[in-house]
Amino acid sequence: MSQVQDRMRTVHRVTLASGLRVVIEPDHRHDLVAVALTAGSGSRDDPPHARGLAHLVEHLMFPREQDGLAGHLHTVEAAGGLCDANTFRDHTSYFSVADADSLEPLLNAEAARLVRFAPDQRALDGELPVIEEEIRGAMFASHGGFPWTAAASALWGPDCHTGGDHGIMTHLRAVTPAEATAFHRAHYTAGNLVLSIVGAVDPVRAEATARAAFGEFTPGDRPPRPPLIARQGVRAVHTAKHFRGTALAIATPLPDAADPAGYIAHAVLAEVLSAARLPRWRECQSRLRSATIRCGFNGEWFNTASPDLLVTTLLRERDWPAREVIAEWSGLLGELSSVGPGKGELQRAIALLLLGHHRQLDSLVTRAVAHGRFAVLFPSLDGPHQIPRLLSATTARQVADAAATVRTAPAAWVELIGGAR
Numbered sequence: 061m062s063q064v065q066d067r068m069r070t071v072h073r074v075t076l077a078s079g080l081r082v083v084i085e086p087d088h089r090h091d092l093v094a095v096a097l098t099a100g101s102g103s104r105d106d107p108p109h110a111r112g113l114a115h116l117v118e119h120l121m122f123p124r125e126q127d128g129l130a131g132h133l134h135t136v137e138a139a140g141g142l143c144d145a146n147t148f149r150d151h152t153s154y155f156s157v158a159d160a161d162s163l164e165p166l167l168n169a170e171a172a173r174l175v176r177f178a179p180d181q182r183a184l185d186g187e188l189p190v191i192e193e194e195i196r197g198a199m200f201a202s203h204g205g206f207p208w209t210a211a212a213s214a215l216w217g218p219d220c221h222t223g224g225d226h227g228i229m230t231h232l233r234a235v236t237p238a239e240a241t242a243f244h245r246a247h248y249t250a251g252n253l254v255l256s257i258v259g260a261v262d263p264v265r266a267e268a269t270a271r272a273a274f275g276e277f278t279p280g281d282r283p284p285r286p287p288l289i290a291r292q293g294v295r296a297v298h299t300a301k302h303f304r305g306t307a308l309a310i311a312t313p314l315p316d317a318a319d320p321a322g323y324i325a326h327a328v329l330a331e332v333l334s335a336a337r338l339p340r341w342r343e344c345q346s347r348l349r350s351a352t353i354r355c356g357f358n359g360e361w362f363n364t365a366s367p368d369l370l371v372t373t374l375l376r377e378r379d380w381p382a383r384e385v386i387a388e389w390s391g392l393l394g395e396l397s398s399v400g401p402g403k404g405e406l407q408r409a410i411a412l413l414l415l416g417h418h419r420q421l422d423s424l425v426t427r428a429v430a431h432g433r434f435a436v437l438f439p440s441l442d443g444p445h446q447i448p449r450l451l452s453a454t455t456a457r458q459v460a461d462a463a464a465t466v467r468t469a470p471a472a473w474v475e476l477i478g479g480a481r
């Protein structure tokens with residue numbers, strides 16, 4: 061890396077007196093700034109009777125115009141920017157991007173919607189139809205949450221994830237404005253939030269702007285969350301009328317946030333298997349129609365830490381019994397765990413993952429969001445820029461060990477039986 065790039069990538073971190081963490085990464089390639097606000101709470105923190113509350117609160121964080129105050133969207137658009145948000149299992153990301161001169165109005169708008177949060181019944185009623193549409197889309201597209209939602213529920217118990225990140229409509233219709241406000245008060249505290257700024261900014265001035273906007277803010281951490289204990293050998297069967305075929309998903313938990321090198325070895329393992337070994341298996345097994353392996357919830361790695369999943373999905377002939385499929389899959393892992401990947405195989409997998417990582421982080425918004433997510437979920441890593449170093453250091457032995465772990469770790473088998481033949 062050249063000296064110029066090196067200076068560009070210097071990341072400034074500061075914690076304000078309230079406990080709010082601020083991450084600033086100057087990048088002067090474009091005259092833009094991206095701002096992300098990340099809350100360390102998500103759908104895993106939904107109360108059992110209110111699945112989707114974290115997601116509803118995310119929607120309510122975009123207040124519409126009221127009492128002479130402009131709505132959030134309008135404020136950001138007036139500053140020439142765009143904004144959006146996403147709720148995940150263990151965090152929620154809010155992000156906006158605008159002309160670099162608009163940093164101050166962007167930060168003021170972020171602080172204002174945190175302090176102003178006080179939705180009324182009209183605000184809830186306005187968001188429910190939007191959420192209903194999102195749930196319909198997500199559940200239909202993924203055949204009732206197959207395999208991610210279904211695998212998480214099978215592995216960690218139905219309470220952990222029933223309804224997915226979006227929630228359950230019957231629960232959400234019963235949520236009151238007071239409940240939404242109480243969730244916000246408990247989870248949107250300074251110690252559970254990270255503000256990240258990436259773009260054409262001077263770090264000293266950006267920090268002063270952040271201090272001015274977020275100076276007065278409620279201290280406090282994330283409320284405690286009970287640990288999830290994976291159950292061994294759980295099996296769940298789903299049927300889907302519009303699905304053609306029979307699919308089996310095998311899900312195993314990934315190493316947690318305290319072991320990033322172990323986690324990365326699983327990402328490399330998934331890449332090694334995808335590149336040649338799964339296609340080869342498919343070629344010599346006529347009853348296997350397709351085989352894919354994804355590391356990380358919904359196929360995104362380092363996007364959840366509570367804990368995360370590695371999922372292999374096998375589309376097979378209906379008359380091939382699941383236990384035989386699992387035995388063959390286990391054999392494939394056994395081969396890799398005893399010998400490990402070849403040198404060229406390992407290098408290719410790492411190179412592909414590095415390329416994908418750099419491509420993703422090229423976007424200012426993705427990088428601002430990643431800084432927030434890493435600070436919240438993977439505090440032992442010094443941000444997403446540590447990934448290339450960890451990837452390059454991954455050895456064949458570590459990948460072999462990852463294969464051995466996947467072979468023996470608690471696993472959930474989720475079957476999807478199609479209605480049409």
Ligand SMILES: [Zn+2]
Pocket residue numbers: 115119191194
């Ligand atoms: Zn939504």
